[in-house]
Amino acid sequence: MSGIVNGINNLFNLYFFLIILRIFLTWIPSINWSVQPWQTLKEICDVYLDLFRKFIPPFNGLDFSPIVALLVLQLIQNVLVFGLARLI
Secondary structure (H helix, E strand, O other): OOHHHHHHHHHHHHHHHHHHHHHHHOOOOOOOOOOOOHHHHHHHHHHHHHHHHOOOOOEOOEOOHHHHHHHHHHHHHHHHHHHHHHHO
16 A cells, blocks of 8 residues: 555544444533533534534434444545545
């Protein structure tokens, strides 16, 4: 893989990790999401997660939209990275 494709792949992996971190941190009720660094993490991740929350409502108090969001993110990553790798 070229450096550009590898860099794009790493950005997707970083964003995936940030979303996972955001999900796990929601299980800690004492986190104040209005202070740094939590506010930045919330803003970065919720832009993407809110797209799926519009279409997938919580079920019995559980939000399954992040699971779908992560699956779609991986699909986009695979298509983009492998597509670019074939072109370069």
